[in-house]
Amino acid sequence: MIYWAIKSKKTNADGIIICLLLSIILAIPLNRNIIESNRARYLEQKHKLYDQRMSETLTPFYKGSGTEDEKRIQRLREEFVDKYTEPGLKFSNDKDRERLLCPQKTHSWVTNDQQYIILTCQYPDNSLAHYAYATYKENGSPVTYLSEQNYFEEKEVLPFPYLHLITEDDYSKIYTDPIDGTRYGKYYDKLYVIPTVDKNENDLKSHINDSVIEFQKQHITQFPNDKVIKLAYYLLASNQCQTVDNVGLFGDDRLIIKCNQKSFAVNYQKLYQSVPEPSSVIPLEVFGNNQENEQQDCLTCACSKTGQAKVEYAPDFDSSRLRKMIAKQCENDNQWPYNKCVGFYYESLLKTNFGNYLRVSIVHVKNDTLVAQCVVEVTDQKFTALQKQTKLKTDGTPRNTLKN
Structure with missing residues (x-):
């Protein structure tokens, strides 16, 4: 405006330029106000959504001001639930379970002993999943921050697999959810969800x-x-x-x-x-002569199908006779479990009025002695042949000396 006042010869162009400059100068604070207003609305909406997502988690589990340890656990609880309910977060290590980790959080709690933080998630199909985070390390020291984990599934609390095998005296009850009645307990120091028996x-x-x-x-x-x-x-x-x-x-x-x-x-x-x-x-798989199924006459196959062919290092196992028997055919063998370094010790036979059974040690002797224990059901014909071959008793008594 000073420039306009002191200029002797004024043109229309000067007027237009002055007007444009004035409009820009006036627009700067107005634009700043608009940006700040939008940012404030965004932050308000973000906090509102966060509060909705976290819901009762933001309310401390303790009464009053709480101890320093309770405050630590509450901070962990908020971090844990925030991480698990992060929008769009999916399972990453199992394609068959690719779904939102916790699309609809129901609630989170701290167990009565303050050893675990538990989060219950409900999915669109109404199924529930339970996740836990330990508040103390194995050595008893407190956890102070949420450690990085590659897979969230490692923290999932699974239902106890042998529900009808236990009574309430067999496991330690550490928490019952007051909302849905879900029970949590420790069985041999492992945390489980204890389902309600649904069959009379x-x-x-x-x-x-x-x-x-x-x-x-x-x-x-x-x-x-x-x-x-x-x-x-x-x-x-x-x-x-x-x-x-x-x-x-x-x-x-x-x-x-x-x-x-x-x-x-x-x-x-x-x-x-x-x-x-x-x-x-x-x-158990059946082991014996059966022309319709070649695997019926494959002892290692029968043990593998039932997960019993998992060998473990057994330095005290006397495999000297077996090594001597298969030494030549074992020279070029370098792979477990189906090759020529595998031998069998028939340990015991059991004949009952409802079936015949064999206990066998599967031994791999390429370098170290690796042994797997296996039990199979045996056909009558194969049982008779094994009894003649091994001279074992048929009452389940194990042999006194190792003999192939």
Whole structure:
């Protein structure tokens, strides 16, 4: 405007330029106000969505001001839930489960012992998934920040696989969700969701043969608290059996269960002394002569199909005779499990009124001695041939000396 005032010869162009400059100068603060207003609305909306997503998580789980340790756990809880409910976050290590990690958060809690933070997610198909984050490390020191994890699934809390095998006295109850009643418990120091039994035990018991109930009565010392009956409940409730017809002992560690036309084996000592896995109850394959199925005469195949051919280093296993027998054919062999460095020690045979069974050690002796224990069902013809070949007793007694 000073330039306009002191200029002697004014033109229309000067007027236009002055007007444009004035409009730009006036527009700058106006534009800044608009940007700041939009930013404020964006942040407000973002905080609103965050609050909706986090919901009750932002409310401390403790009353009052809380201790420093409770405040630490609350911060972890907020970080944990924020990470798991991040919009668009998907499973990344399993293509079959590619879905939003937690598209609809239901709620999060801290367990009564303050050892875990639990988040329950509900999916569009109404299925639920439970995730947990430990607030203390294995050495007992507190976790101070949310550590980076490649796969969120590692934290998923799975249902206890042998629901009918346990009572409330068998696991430590650490939390019951007050909203949906979901129970969480520790079994051998592993956290599980404890589902509600959805099948009536009286109905299940009607599918258990009287011989199984009598067996339980006769072996109460080995199987306290009706463990055999509960194992039968598990097989029935998980639809692996329609009826449980017979049970029998195989040596001092295996229980054989006959269901319909299928046999199962379980190492009952390990079932209750270590963290159980679903594969602990093994459906057995049949080993024997059968021209319609070549694999029926393949012992390693039968053991592999049931997951029993997993070898472990066994330095105390006496494989000297086996090494001597297969030394020449083993020279060029370098791959487990189906090649020429594999041999078998037939350990014991069991003949019952409901089936024939074989326990065998599969041994790989290329470099170290690797051994896998396997139990299979055996046809009558193959059982007779094995008994003649090995001279083993047929009552499940193991051999005293290793002999092929």
